Amino acid sequence: MNTVLITGCSSGFGLDTARYFLDRGWKVIATMRSPRSDLLPASDRLTLLPLDVTSDESVRNAVEAAGPIDVLVNNAGIGWLNALEGTPIDVTRSVFETNTLGTMRMIDAVLPQFRERKAGLIINVTSSVTMKPLPLLSVYTASKAAVNAFTESLALELAPLGIAVKIVLPGAAPDTSFGSTALSRLEETGGFPAPYAAFADGVIAAMRTPEAPKTLSSDVAEAIWYAANEASAPMRIPAGADAIALAQ
Structure with a gap:
């Protein structure tokens, strides 16, 4: 039975x-900052673990508790929406600490067991905005673009060790809390700077256009499943109608 840590x-x-991997018979190590048993169906193949990817100790403890895994899915991330001038430097640090360094921290923690077995797969979830940048997402885009570049170089150094690395690039997903969380953080830090306010209103309105192709959470789950189970899958896998359109 294969095991995935997400x-x-x-x-x-x-x-x-x-949920997708559980439904298909995998053993799943589901991690979150504050584990909630009500979010996933009870299963003897499910393990819930606390994990904060910004903490060395938390990462180390979670990986040790998880035991041997076959696939690592680096999905944890935070969003940020604002002009650079409206982004406090501590916010920039927090975005990179989670999205970029958190990914690196997790990979570093699992590599010893992958090297020992000469096998293993790492799937890094980034974003379609790295294919076509959008305004007001410069800091967020930079944090995800860094993961893309890191992954492509990492794949070359790990291939001789029998370890594979893939990237899944989701599009915009209105059915998740990601966007609403970014907007909440925007309000907490004072909103858009005045010179960008009118422009920002137009950008947000365009993002909310109902006719625009969007990404569903299920699209991303399917893409990650494909990356984990299809040896011939490309390194970069777009997820969702809008991401697929950008990749063509």
Whole structure:
């Protein structure tokens, strides 16, 4: 039985991916900052673990508790929406600490067991905005683009060790709490700077256009499943109608 460890399973992509793998017979290590047993169906193949990807100790403890795994899915991330001038430097640090360094921290923790077995797969979830940048997402895009570049280089150094690395690039997903959380954080830090306010209103209105193709959480779960189970899958896998359209 294959085992997958997924970060950020409290909602959205991570939660749906955990359900998807459980439904298909995998052993799932679902991690989140504060584990909730009510989010996933009871199963002897499910283990819930606390994990904060910004903490060395938390990552180390979770990986030790998880035991041997076959696939690591780095899904945990935070969103941020604002102009650079409206982004406090501590917010920039927190975005990179979770989205970029958190991914690196998790990979570093699982590599010893992968190297020992000369096998293992790492799937990093980034974003379609790295294919076509959008305004007001410069800091967030930079944190995810860094993961893309890191992954492509990492794949070359791990291939001789029998370890594979993939990237899943989701599009915009209105059925998750990701966007609403970003907007809440925006309000907490004072909103858009005045010179960008009118422009920002137009950008947000365009993002909410109902006719625009969007990504469902299930699209991302399916893409991650494909990456985990299809040896011939490409390194970069777009997830969702809008992401697929951008990749063509």
